[in-house]
Amino acid sequence: MKKQRFMILLKKEADTRQVKRLERNDVEIVDNVKKDQEGIMKRTIKDSVFTDLFQDKKYLLQLYKALHPEDTDVTENDLNDITIKNVLTDNIYNDLGFTVGDKLMILVEAQSSVWTVNIIVRALMYLVQTWHDYFERTKQNLYKSKKVQMPIPEVYVIFTGERKTRPSEISLSQEFFGGKECAVDVKVKMIYDGKEGDIINQYVA
Incomplete structure (x- = not known):
């Protein structure tokens, strides 16, 4: 018992x-x-802040000057927002796109989550869609004999997460095809900190 x-x-x-x-x-x-x-939530808020911040041309101009400090003549009137908007949920959309007159087409992505080289593939998709929209907006016909005019593209990623290595540039051919020459390549310039006092540095901080 x-x-x-x-x-x-x-x-x-x-x-x-x-x-x-x-x-x-x-x-x-x-x-x-x-x-x-x-x-x-913090990453989503930070990404949203990025998108909202540069809708203001005052800050967009500061961003451009941080990317191209040598261009001292550009004004707010030279900048045009061409960001792909998320109208439908299954459509692609990017963080920021703008043209500088008719000479440059700049796409900028803010990435604060886990690092992935897939951002290069997304950048290519954004670039193709942005070009498509540009040709429609400027009424240029790709099927006519006249050569179309297009701004020089530049693609940037502002990365605020943690990484052991910080390459200044990543490319489609290098990351996905072992550096072999391929029909299409995309080079993405990486930004981590910006320069002290500029708009990128303030955003990252």
Whole structure:
């Protein structure tokens, strides 16, 4: 009888310990989920801030001058927003695109989440769509004999996450085809910090 009671007590203690372990695990899981959600929310907010910030031409001009400090003559009137808008949920859209007169077409992506070289493929898709829109907007016909006019494209990624290596440039051919020459290549200039005091540095900080 005593042995039976002793076994019952042991079982109760074991059950109690198991319940406590499960409760601790549940708390840890909830905490981890909260941290992940907070991280995602912070990244989403930061990306949204980037997109909203450069809708203002005052800041867009500052961004351009941070990218091209040698161009001192450009004004707000020279800049035109050509960002691909997310009208339909299944359409592609980018963070920022703008032209500088008729000489440059600049696409800028802000990436604050886990690093992925797939950004190069997305950049290519954004570039093709932006060119398509540009030709329609300027009423240029790709099927006529006259050569179309197009601005020089530049693609940038402002990365605010953590990376062990920080290449200044990444390319489609290098990352996906082992550096072999291919029919299409895209080179993306990487920005991590900006220069002290400029708009990129302020955004990253």
